[in-house]
Amino acid sequence: MSGIEVPVTAVRLGQEEEQLVLSVLRSGHLAQGPMVERLEAQFRELTGTAHAVAVDNGTTALVAAFQAVGLQPGDEVVTSPFTFVATVNAALEAGAIVRFADIGLDDFALSPSLVEGCITGRTRALVPVHLYGQAADMTALAPLAARHGLAVVEDAAQAHGATIGGRPVGSFGVGCFSLYATKNVTTGEGGMITTDDDGLADRLRLLRNQGMRARYEYELAGHNYRMTDLQAAVGIPQMARLDELTERRRANAAALTEGLADLDGLVVPREMAGRRHVYHQYTVRVTADAPLDRDALAKALAGAGVGSGVYYPRAVYDYDCYRGHPGVVVDHCPGAEAAAREVLSLPVHPHLTSVDVERVIAAVRRAFGA
Numbered sequence: 001m002s003g004i005e006v007p008v009t010a011v012r013l014g015q016e017e018e019q020l021v022l023s024v025l026r027s028g029h030l031a032q033g034p035m036v037e038r039l040e041a042q043f044r045e046l047t048g049t050a051h052a053v054a055v056d057n058g059t060t061a062l063v064a065a066f067q068a069v070g071l072q073p074g075d076e077v078v079t080s081p082f083t084f085v086a087t088v089n090a091a092l093e094a095g096a097i098v099r100f101a102d103i104g105l106d107d108f109a110l111s112p113s114l115v116e117g118c119i120t121g122r123t124r125a126l127v128p129v130h131l132y133g134q135a136a137d138m139t140a141l142a143p144l145a146a147r148h149g150l151a152v153v154e155d156a157a158q159a160h161g162a163t164i165g166g167r168p169v170g171s172f173g174v175g176c177f178s179l180y181a182t183k184n185v186t187t188g189e190g191g192m193i194t195t196d197d198d199g200l201a202d203r204l205r206l207l208r209n210q211g212m213r214a215r216y217e218y219e220l221a222g223h224n225y226r227m228t229d230l231q232a233a234v235g236i237p238q239m240a241r242l243d244e245l246t247e248r249r250r251a252n253a254a255a256l257t258e259g260l261a262d263l264d265g266l267v268v269p270r271e272m273a274g275r276r277h278v279y280h281q282y283t284v285r286v287t288a289d290a291p292l293d294r295d296a297l298a299k300a301l302a303g304a305g306v307g308s309g310v311y312y313p314r315a316v317y318d319y320d321c322y323r324g325h326p327g328v329v330v331d332h333c334p335g336a337e338a339a340a341r342e343v344l345s346l347p348v349h350p351h352l353t354s355v356d357v358e359r360v361i362a363a364v365r366r367a368f369g370a
């Protein structure tokens with residue numbers, strides 16, 4: 001990455017994180033304990049749910065959610081073909097068969113009108129992905145799932161604090177968040193599951209801890225999905241600052257849009273009506289009307305010291321390991337395939353200066369000959 005002066009992600013942790021981690025180190029209590037409980041309380045507040053259950057990463061959060069809603073081998077889930085591979089891998093690990101409903105190019109998320117066609121007699125769960133920090137259309141998807149008796153497992157890995165209709169993601173069903181290094185809140189590795197369902201939360205806590213309720217009393221075949229107090233201590237101060245960090249992302253996004261919206265062949269991200277976008281990524285589309293293609297734009301930006309990223313270069317089913325997989329139903333999704341050709345994410349993280357943002361805008365405009 002030499003020569004990149006404005007990177008697409010940057011992690012900056014401060015004194016508060018250092019102090020809290022140090023206090024855990026000095027306490028000698030490193031495994032799941034009071035810090036994990038504090039982080040869980042912050043996620044209950046963020047999502048307005050009755051429960052939050054911390055786990056060791058976002059993929060685990062999805063696996064545990066699928067197990068807790070009672071997915072059985074051969075049960076089907078419907079999800080987005082335009083997502084990080086973890087969404088699919090977690091469903092497969094839970095024994096499910098994965099079908100894909102195509103996305104809309106406005107929000108890069110499940111298109112409600114296409115979901116119905118993927119529902120069969122074996123479908124048990126709908127898995128919307130709130131991609132790039134914007135909620136999928138839960139206003140339509142949640143009632144649709146309810147009509148068909150489907151569990152809703154939200155992949156909210158990129159969407160801490162996003163809302164739709166004033167309601168936070170992670171509160172529509174079972175919310176699965178990631179706290180990986182590049183996410184809007186990080187613990188290095190980590191995950192969080194949110195739910196209002198008491199029974200489900202109870203199963204999640206059992207699953208997380210070898211199925212054990214009281215010491216050596218096992219109620220189900222579980223696993224070790226626990227987060228450490230060291231990790232939680234890194235996340236707590238960021239959660240306290242999340243509103244401020246998100247507002248900086250939103251201000252950077254607004255400035256980028258202001259500087260780029262007039263370019264022919266460049267489609268800037270759209271905040272859909274009634275949704276609060278938290279801009280995990282600021283993702284433009286480079287269409288056929290542009291003077292250069294997406295990859296050429298990325299190269300031109302790199303030449304100007306500006307980082308960018310392609311999330312994601314292919315539809316998630318478009319790999320040999322899934323084409324031959326008995327758990328994956330590969331169906332051509334033209335929306336996802338167009339997005340994979342056209343998307344480019346530009347720096348929007350909260351540590352950009354206004355000079356950085358101007359530099360990103362200038363570099364894109366120059367590449368477009370504008």
Ligand SMILES: *Cc1c(COP(=O)(O)O)cnc(C)c1O
Pocket residue numbers: 057058059060083084086087129155157158178179180189190191
């Ligand atoms: C990051 C991510 C995950 C997985 O989270 P990890 O913490 O990396 O395991 C799942 N889904 C999406 C959409 C993600 O971006």
